Each structure stands twice: as C-alpha cells, then as structure tokens.
Amino acid sequence: MLLPHLSTAHWNFSLTVALIAAGALFSFLGARVTSIFVPGVRVKQIFAVLILIVTGYKIYTLIF
Secondary structure, three states: OOHHHHHHOOOOHHHHHHHHHHHHHHHHHHHHHHHHHOOHHHHHHHHHHHHHHHHHHHHHHHHO
C-alpha cells in the first residue's frame, strides 16, 4: 500500500495537473473514437478477453 507513504511524498504540482489534464482529454477522445469506429459487440469481446487474461495471470501468480 502506498497510503502510509503519502505524508512523506513529494508532489510536483505542474506534472500532476498536466497528467490529470492529459488523462481526462485522451480518455474522452478514446471513448469517442471507440464509440464511432468499434461496434459494441467487439468492445464486449475485447473486454471479455482482457478479463480472462487478467484472471489467468492472477491464478498463475497465486499458484507459483
């Protein structure tokens, strides 16, 4: 957990603002482009594959 280190963290305010602004802008643009060019069924299929990959990875790291 990173919460115990929060009080000693050094924040670069301009970098933080720039990353938040870029994340907000590109998440909006990505959602817009996806909704226009990728069918909803394909998005669901990609999400299902992603969930399977992450689940497989977590099971692998749990066992080994």
